[in-house]
Amino acid sequence: MNTFADAAGIAGRQFETPVLLKEGTRLLEPDVYRTLVKGRVAVVKDYSRYRRTPLAPLARLLVRREARALGRLRDWAHAPMLLGIVGGLALAMEFVPGEPLGAQRRVSEDTFRQLRGALAHLHANGITHNDLHPANVMVSGDRVVLLDFASALRVPRWMRNAPVVRELRRSDLANALKIEQRLTGRAPGEFVSQVLADPRWVTAVRDGWKRFYRGFKATFGG
Ligand SMILES: Nc1ncnc2c1ncn2[C@@H]1O[C@H](COP(=O)(O)OP(=O)(O)OP(=O)(O)O)[C@@H](O)[C@H]1O
Ligand SMILES: [Mg+2]
Numbered sequence: 484m485n486t487f488a489d490a491a492g493i494a495g496r497q498f499e500t501p502v503l504l505k506e507g508t509r510l511l512e513p514d515v516y517r518t519l520v521k522g523r524v525a526v527v528k529d530y531s532r533y534r535r536t537p538l539a540p541l542a543r544l545l546v547r548r549e550a551r552a553l554g555r556l557r558d559w560a561h562a563p564m565l566l567g568i569v570g571g572l573a574l575a576m577e578f579v580p581g582e583p584l585g586a587q588r589r590v591s592e593d594t595f596r597q598l599r600g601a602l603a604h605l606h607a608n609g610i611t612h613n614d615l616h617p618a619n620v621m622v623s624g625d626r627v628v629l630l631d632f633a634s635a636l637r638v639p640r641w642m643r644n645a646p647v648v649r650e651l652r653r654s655d656l657a658n659a660l661k662i663e664q665r666l667t668g669r670a671p672g673e674f675v676s677q678v679l680a681d682p683r684w685v686t687a688v689r690d691g692w693k694r695f696y697r698g699f700k701a702t703f704g705g
Contacts, residue, residue, distance in 0.1 A: 507532070510700055511542060517578055520566055524578040528633075531572045538703065539572070545633050546574045552610070552632035561601040561629055579630070581623030585666055590622075595663050597627035602659055605629075610637045611651040615658035617666075650685055653678060 501516040504526065513528040520527070528549070530542035546568055553565035553576060566575035584590065584598075598620060605612060612619075613634040621628040638648050657679050664671055671679060681689075 501527070510703065511538060511545065513542075513545075513573075520575050523566075525566055525575045526563070526578045527569075527573050527575050529573040531570070534572055543571050546572060549631075549633045549635070550574055552635040552637070555608075555610070555637065556632075559604070560626060561597070561604070562632070563628060563630065579621045579623050579626075579628045581621045581626075581628070583618045584620035584622055584627075584662065585617040587622060590666050593625070594622055594627055595667075598659055598662070601627060601629055602655055605635075606652050606655070608637075609640065609643055610635055611648070612655050613651060615655055615662070617662055620662070650682065654685075657681075 501518040503514065503516045505515040507514045507530075511530070511533075513530045514532070515526060515528050517524060517526055519525065528546070530546060533539045533542040550565055550568050553562060553574075556562040557565060563579050564577040566577065568574055584594070602612070602615075612629060612632065613636060614631055615629075619629065619631040621630055636651065638645075642648055660671070660675050660678060663669070664675070
């Protein structure tokens with residue numbers, strides 16, 4: 484748990500004892516903890532356990548990708564503020580106090596409205612989140628914050644109408660609608676049902692990816 488502070492070379496000075504929020508157990512999953520960075524409460528996504536392993540370059544890439552995504556969304560209320568990369572394998576960001584979506588007894592309509600609005604803003608800027616589920620949406624008072632931009636993708640303007648990019652947007656929207664449906668119990672209307680239905684080619688690609696991932700995991704362990 485000291486790896487982040489060690490990498491920064493400032494252990495014991497600017498850090499409090501880290502509080503583990505989520506332990507990385509699966510392949511290329513970071514340890515996520517809350518700590519103090521330069522006097523402010525921060526969250527650190529830490530891949531240091533991959534240091535000096537064959538997966539270190541991939542872990543660095545994940546850190547850089549998420550940092551780049553958060554950097555692009557700086558000053559946007561619906562993403563945590565990026566604090567920086569430390570030692571190549573850890574990413575520090577603003578700690579968003581609150582509860583993940585669904586942990587509250589009643590989720591307000593405004594929360595869903597903000598979630599849809601946030602997604603529309605991302606998509607209008609050529610970004611897809613690609614990992615939208617309740618644990619990656621933090622409700623902090625009146626503020627809804629999307630977390631976990633490790634899988635996010637930004638495509639240049641000329642690619643934004645490519646079928647695969649349209650599918651990523653559809654899939655983000657489908658995930659948001661599924662969350663809303665699950666938490667409200669509302670039956671989907673015709674438009675929503677259409678959005679929720681996976682095109683056949685998507686199912687084929689997804690199955691192919693799952694097979695690849697299982698093979699990758701069997702080779703490298705996890
Ligand atoms: N900025 C933040 N503020 C508050 N809590 C956070 C923050 N970032 C992450 N968390 C908490 O830590 C949990 C795990 O973080 P995150 O979703 O980014 O990691 P992950 O799912 O393990 O990562 P990945 O999908 O990149 O492997 C979140 O579900 C949330 O509860
Ligand atoms: Mg997550």
